[in-house]
Amino acid sequence: MHDAVIAPPGISAETRRFLPWLVAVALFMENLDATIVNTAVPTMAQNLAVTPLSLKSVLTSYTLSLAVFIPISGWMADRFGTKRVFTLAIALFILGSLFCGLAMNVPMLTASRVLQGMGGAMMTPVGRLALVRTFPRSEMLTAMNYVVVPALIGPLVGPFVGGLIVHWLHWRVIFFLNLPFGAVGLWMVSRHMPDFNDPTVGPLDRVGFVLFGAGVALLSYVLEIFGEHRLPLSAMALMLATSALLLAAYGWHMRRVPAPLLSLGLFGIRTFRISVVGGFVTRIGIGGMPFLLPLLYQIGLGYKPWQAGLLTMPQALAAIGMKIFSKRLLARFGYRQVLLANTVLLGLTITAFTRVGPGTPLAGILVLSLVQGFFSSLQFTSMNSLVYADVNDRDASKASSISSTGQQMSLCFGVAFASLLTAWFLGHVDQTVAAETIPALHKAYLVMGLLTITSSLVFIGLHNDDGNNVSNRAAQVPEVAAEPA
Numbered sequence: 001m002h003d004a005v006i007a008p009p010g011i012s013a014e015t016r017r018f019l020p021w022l023v024a025v026a027l028f029m030e031n032l033d034a035t036i037v038n039t040a041v042p043t044m045a046q047n048l049a050v051t052p053l054s055l056k057s058v059l060t061s062y063t064l065s066l067a068v069f070i071p072i073s074g075w076m077a078d079r080f081g082t083k084r085v086f087t088l089a090i091a092l093f094i095l096g097s098l099f100c101g102l103a104m105n106v107p108m109l110t111a112s113r114v115l116q117g118m119g120g121a122m123m124t125p126v127g128r129l130a131l132v133r134t135f136p137r138s139e140m141l142t143a144m145n146y147v148v149v150p151a152l153i154g155p156l157v158g159p160f161v162g163g164l165i166v167h168w169l170h171w172r173v174i175f176f177l178n179l180p181f182g183a184v185g186l187w188m189v190s191r192h193m194p195d196f197n198d199p200t201v202g203p204l205d206r207v208g209f210v211l212f213g214a215g216v217a218l219l220s221y222v223l224e225i226f227g228e229h230r231l232p233l234s235a236m237a238l239m240l241a242t243s244a245l246l247l248a249a250y251g252w253h254m255r256r257v258p259a260p261l262l263s264l265g266l267f268g269i270r271t272f273r274i275s276v277v278g279g280f281v282t283r284i285g286i287g288g289m290p291f292l293l294p295l296l297y298q299i300g301l302g303y304k305p306w307q308a309g310l311l312t313m314p315q316a317l318a319a320i321g322m323k324i325f326s327k328r329l330l331a332r333f334g335y336r337q338v339l340l341a342n343t344v345l346l347g348l349t350i351t352a353f354t355r356v357g358p359g360t361p362l363a364g365i366l367v368l369s370l371v372q373g374f375f376s377s378l379q380f381t382s383m384n385s386l387v388y389a390d391v392n393d394r395d396a397s398k399a400s401s402i403s404s405t406g407q408q409m410s411l412c413f414g415v416a417f418a419s420l421l422t423a424w425f426l427g428h429v430d431q432t433v434a435a436e437t438i439p440a441l442h443k444a445y446l447v448m449g450l451l452t453i454t455s456s457l458v459f460i461g462l463h464n465d466d467g468n469n470v471s472n473r474a475a476q477v478p479e480v481a482a483e484p485a
Helices: 013-048 052-080 082-102 106-134 137-168 178-192 206-225 233-254 264-268 270-287 289-300 305-311 313-355 362-386 396-426 434-461
Strands: none
Touching: 013 052, 013 082, 013 106, 013 137, 013 178, 052 082, 052 106, 052 206, 052 396, 082 106, 082 178, 106 137, 106 396, 137 305, 137 313, 137 362, 206 233, 206 396, 264 270, 264 396, 270 289, 270 313, 270 362, 270 396, 270 434, 289 305, 289 313, 289 396, 289 434, 305 313, 305 362, 313 362, 313 434, 396 434
């Protein structure tokens, strides 16, 4: 461990055993909440006596809060310690959830979602940071599997659980559901979260925080409303230009301060650069699936929302099952071969949804969902663990902030891109007629799949032995030809 990073004395075997579960509980709560709310929007609007469109701020406020506060999560963990910051993250998330459940109007609900987002913005980066500094790189895959599973399961079961809640219970239960999860999380933090900190960390780069936070927040907002035609193109173009100027100003500022908010110097590390850039492009393709699948299942095939939710459940099962195989596959073939092959297979799986139509057997859809979950889980496990392969412990907080910011933005890009494709291919198609809607959706799946396949080219830059310290794979020694007798 790097000398500058102070670790708590004697991390116990019990802490090592339960820390991954603690991070998983917190991330499951966060990822479930991020998607479960979407299902309840019509019911919430009716109860609050507003139009569903008026609740768009409730959804975007959470995303904007994530975009603004994720970049400072690593600095906060170094400055105040992982235990204190993770406790604060869960507490803010619980408090925001409680206020959401008690909200009497849209402004109160929106403000509460901002509070939730502040907590959620610190959970993922700080949780990963604690894992990286607790476990040696040779045990990183096992620890990271606990992070990948809730990240996959939450968005899959969220719409289904949300549909059940609004059908049988009050929509406020959606937010109150976080309270027992949060209470368990706080109890586990008090017992099993190690307290890492860096006493040499400099002061917060306030100017960088304002420039980068405002630029990313504005970009996230444009991506959130993209394709809804709520704003004229000129207004969105102006916001995009402003966002680009703010981010460019941050790039200028970053080169002139000794300790910038996000140091891009880490991109000089090959494994970090490729995993972040490759992950960004790959997640654009994957990130559009939660948007496209409900359209195909509900509009194209006529399933009810809760039935469409059930069709995605095999992905969650596959994500759990992949924990058994990911370590063996990476140890056997290495990161380069696995990421090259699996990215292509994942893209082919997305394009396979072009074959799903009214005559497709239900068993075929379930098998396809299972296969997609399998490849998605392996992809996320590989990319997330490779990020830290060659990053030292002192820079792990910066790596966590950068990778988490990239992941958040790529998912926003994925939904926006899928929305653009869908709107483009649907055109003036009568969306009440499945026979006209399905071909347009198939074209969107084809493009998203091809984009995912193309992203595999980024991983060509990996070396055969990259990440061997994480996968526990023996270095491949080239054979030496025997000299002629």
